[in-house]
Amino acid sequence: xxxxxxxxxxxxxxxxxxxxxxxxxxxxxxxxxxxxxxxxxxxxxxxxxxxxxxxxxxxxxxxxxxxxxxxxxxxxxxxxxxxxxxxxxxxxxxxxxxxxxxxxxxxxxxxxxxxxxxxxxxxxxxxxxxx
Amino acid sequence: xxxxxxxxxxxxxxxxxxxxxxxxxxxxxxxxxxxxxxxxxxxxxxxxxxxxxxxxxxxxxxxxxxxxxxxxxxx
Numbered sequence: 783x784x785x786x787x788x789x790x791x792x793x794x795x796x797x798x799x800x801x802x803x804x805x806x807x808x809x810x811x812x813x814x815x816x817x818x819x820x821x822x823x824x825x826x827x828x829x830x831x832x833x834x835x836x837x838x839x840x841x842x843x844x845x846x847x848x849x850x851x852x853x854x855x856x857x858x859x860x861x862x863x864x865x866x867x868x869x870x871x872x873x874x875x876x877x878x879x880x881x882x883x884x885x886x887x888x889x890x891x892x893x894x895x896x897x898x899x900x901x902x903x904x905x906x907x908x909x910x911x912x913x
Numbered sequence: 914x915x916x917x918x919x920x921x922x923x924x925x926x927x928x929x930x931x932x933x934x935x936x937x938x939x940x941x942x943x944x945x946x947x948x949x950x951x952x953x954x955x956x957x958x959x960x961x962x963x964x965x966x967x968x969x970x971x972x973x974x975x976x977x978x979x980x981x982x983x984x985x986x987x988x
Contacts, residue, residue, distance in 0.1 A: 796947040803943045812936040816970040819929030826932075858920075
């Protein structure tokens with residue numbers, strides 16, 4: 783008799799636990815709209831640190847966890863500034879290219895002038911010395 | 914839709930996604946342990962279902978600005 787009832791009891795217990803989990807999840811708005819989800823996340827964030835502290839006190843681990851250092855890093859600001867810099871670089875690229883090209887031409891001109899002038903100076907000194 | 918409103922919608926989407934993923938994972942673990950002999954597929958199924966629900970909510974939320982409600986249509 784007991785052997786026949788036991789599997790039924792086991793199944794009923796399992797169904798009760800699973801049904802209870804589903805009911806709690808639905809009742810606390812975890813399976814609802816996005817507003818309910820964000821509200822539930824806010825509540826969870828607010829509830830976790832005191833719960834962790836209580837559990838630590840219960841287990842006798844009263845040593846405080848090291849506080850997470852607050853890093854002032856905003857991914858949104860970083861992304862936006864990256865986009866702005868990229869677009870400004872792209873918009874200035876043609877003007878910069880022309881400028882660098884002109885600088886390069888000027889540098890080459892100066893180089894060729896420097897190569898020419900030592901020859902002229904060498905010839906003029908040779909003429910003066912009478913060679 | 915203003916940029917601020919869009920940002921808030923995306924924040925809600927991400928928060929909702931995290932919540933639903935966690936809930937799906939948790940329910941998947943419960944069902945896996947209780948009914949499916951600790952197989953992995955109920956966990957994957959639960960996580961996927963949670964993500965899918967979050968995706969649907971996010972889609973509706975982002976589209977809601979452009980939808981014409983029946984009350985406005987009658988006017």
